[in-house]
Amino acid sequence: MLPLNATILQINEESPLVRTFFFDLKFETMEPGQFVMVWVRGLDEVPMGLSSKNSITVQKVGEATSKLFELKEGDSFGLRGPFGRGFTLPIKGEKTLVVAGGVGAAPLAPYAEAARIEGSEVHTVLGARSADDLIFEERFAEAGEVYISTDDGSKGTKGFVTDVLSNLDLSSYDKIAVCGPEIMMASVFRLLEDREVLEKSEFSLHRYFKCGIGVCGACCIDKSGLRVCKDGPVFSGLQLLDSELGKYMRDASGQRVKI
Amino acid sequence: MYSLTGLKLKNPTILAAGVLGTTGASLCRVAREGRAGAVVTKSIGPTPKTGHSNPSMVKLDCGFLNAMGLPNPSYPGFLQELETAKKDSGVPVIASIFGGTPAEFKEVAEGLLPGKPDAFELNVSCPHAEGYGAAIGSNPCLVEAVTAAVKDVVNVPVWVKLTPNVSDITCIGNAAESGGADAVVAINTLKGMAIDIESGYPILGNRSGGLSGKAVKPVAVKCVYDLYSALEIPVIGVGGISSWQDAVEMMMAGASAVQIGSAVYDRLDIFSEISTSIEAFLQRKGYSDVKKLIGLAHEMV
Numbered sequence: 001m002l003p004l005n006a007t008i009l010q011i012n013e014e015s016p017l018v019r020t021f022f023f024d025l026k027f028e029t030m031e032p033g034q035f036v037m038v039w040v041r042g043l044d045e046v047p048m049g050l051s052s053k054n055s056i057t058v059q060k061v062g063e064a065t066s067k068l069f070e071l072k073e074g075d076s077f078g079l080r081g082p083f084g085r086g087f088t089l090p091i092k093g094e095k096t097l098v099v100a101g102g103v104g105a106a107p108l109a110p111y112a113e114a115a116r117i118e119g120s121e122v123h124t125v126l127g128a129r130s131a132d133d134l135i136f137e138e139r140f141a142e143a144g145e146v147y148i149s150t151d152d153g154s155k156g157t158k159g160f161v162t163d164v165l166s167n168l169d170l171s172s173y174d175k176i177a178v179c180g181p182e183i184m185m186a187s188v189f190r191l192l193e194d195r196e197v198l199e200k201s202e203f204s205l206h207r208y209f210k211c212g213i214g215v216c217g218a219c220c221i222d223k224s225g226l227r228v229c230k231d232g233p234v235f236s237g238l239q240l241l242d243s244e245l246g247k248y249m250r251d252a253s254g255q256r257v258k259i
Numbered sequence: 260m261y262s263l264t265g266l267k268l269k270n271p272t273i274l275a276a277g278v279l280g281t282t283g284a285s286l287c288r289v290a291r292e293g294r295a296g297a298v299v300t301k302s303i304g305p306t307p308k309t310g311h312s313n314p315s316m317v318k319l320d321c322g323f324l325n326a327m328g329l330p331n332p333s334y335p336g337f338l339q340e341l342e343t344a345k346k347d348s349g350v351p352v353i354a355s356i357f358g359g360t361p362a363e364f365k366e367v368a369e370g371l372l373p374g375k376p377d378a379f380e381l382n383v384s385c386p387h388a389e390g391y392g393a394a395i396g397s398n399p400c401l402v403e404a405v406t407a408a409v410k411d412v413v414n415v416p417v418w419v420k421l422t423p424n425v426s427d428i429t430c431i432g433n434a435a436e437s438g439g440a441d442a443v444v445a446i447n448t449l450k451g452m453a454i455d456i457e458s459g460y461p462i463l464g465n466r467s468g469g470l471s472g473k474a475v476k477p478v479a480v481k482c483v484y485d486l487y488s489a490l491e492i493p494v495i496g497v498g499g500i501s502s503w504q505d506a507v508e509m510m511m512a513g514a515s516a517v518q519i520g521s522a523v524y525d526r527l528d529i530f531s532e533i534s535t536s537i538e539a540f541l542q543r544k545g546y547s548d549v550k551k552l553i554g555l556a557h558e559m560v
């Protein structure tokens with residue numbers, strides 16, 4: 001597909017560095033966890049998880065996202081997608097644990113909402129640097145119970161999401177969905193592995209994408225060779241055993257960069 | 260087993276350069292799960308390159324447009340990937356290389372030799388990287404010099420991948436043969452472009468790029484047909500192959516084997532599907548050997 005034209009209808013400031021852009025296209029078939037390629041014309045195209053059927057939630061981290069932050073309501077950008085494999089929804093009666101760190105909450109908010117609609121009891125562990133950086137706390141609270149952790153202790157447990165997870169009975173959950181900074185996900189991965197609940201878990205990975213459609217191979221992970229853009233971005237915990245998660249990723253040239 | 264420039268292939272379908280070839284693990288997956296008969300790496304050059312900005316590839320109704328811009332970690336950075344592919348893929352691994360001069364080609368080939376590639380494929384055909392690829396591949400003297408320079412320092416087969424963006428591809432094919440090439444690979448992508456009519460911006464980050472997929476197949480068939488007539492060395496056919504019928508057609512035009520690129524978009528096991536179906540076709544038609552297909556169209560007059 002060629003990029004579709006998305007006109008910005010509304011911009012919400014979620015935290016000092018995170019904004020949600022609502023646009024005039026609606027991806028009705030979107031699975032939570034799927035992404036779109038966002039084309040900032042004349043500059044670059046970057047992958048973004050959908051935070052709802054008609055929004056992306058963006059952290060200002062580089063050139064393309066900075067340019068996106070200059071856009072106003074009525075401005076437009078290009079969109080291709082939704083692409084990739086999303087999170088597996090629970091079935092009625094299953095218990096779901098959502099583990100979200102920072103802007104990793106973006107694809108998990110629609111997941112928590114969809115899980116709730118399926119009839120699942122949803123608990124969320126939501127972490128951020130500080131109270132100001134918490135994203136979508138209300139959306140998660142609508143879906144079920146929320147446990148908060150902040151690095152600086154300005155809200156909830158002082159520390160990391162793993163400090164909250166350590167005190168939960170992880171074996172009581174049927175689905176565990178994780179998205180956040182890679183270091184956080186690697187810690188959660190180790191904890192879930194220790195507690196022998198890895199087979200219930202799914203993680204959403206971010207890697208440098210070029211084509212975004214599963215052809216070029218720039219985003220393949222070791223040792224499986226799976227493509228993050230097409231076989232992921234959501235992988236089961238078991239698929240990530242003995243993988244590069246938390247160790248390294250490849251940059252635009254394909255060189256390994258330590259995490 | 261199937262022999263191609265001395266390499267032993269389980270089947271005549273090969274992963275094309277620039278597709279799923281950035282990492283050793285990915286090449287292994289294409290070989291093991293996809294059952295490709297051989298795999299060609301991403302094109303590797305003398306220094307790390309990040310490539311063009313995105314969008315770098317878009318799907319069209321008739322194929323794909325791409326302008327990756329030869330992103331690669333350079334030969335020292337790629338050695339460990341090549342070693343992984345060699346160790347675990349179980350199939351011949353062909354190193355695709357590029358450079359701006361015969362000396363650079365030589366440097367990259369020598370630099371990758373410790374990874375023990377089964378053959379080299381010289382990229383003198385990328386249509387959208389200034390000073391590289393087709394900039395060399397449209398000049399017969401440079402093609403001959405580059406081929407000879409690499410042949411001089413390696414003792415494995417050297418394939419030369421040709422661009423269709425020239426007035427006479429057989430002239431370039433002859434130059435590769437004169438330089439000592441063991442095979443030519445035809446074709447790389449055709450120059451192409453797409454424009455976003457909402458904004459007027461060219462869609463690719465590089466503004467224009469190369470067309471692959473279904474749309475280019477008839478062009479590739481004609482190029483392979485002409486090269487088969489003009490050259491003594493084998494021609495490897497590539498361009499728009501996404502079914503066993505496409506592969507058989509390319510072989511009848513003169514291809515000794517086929518490469519598959521964009522079609523991995525649909526499915527990774529396209530290689531096993533095509534090779535199994537070719538076998539079934541041979542049986543149905545009563546051909547004793549896949550070799551009977553190669554260049555068949557030339558006999559039908």
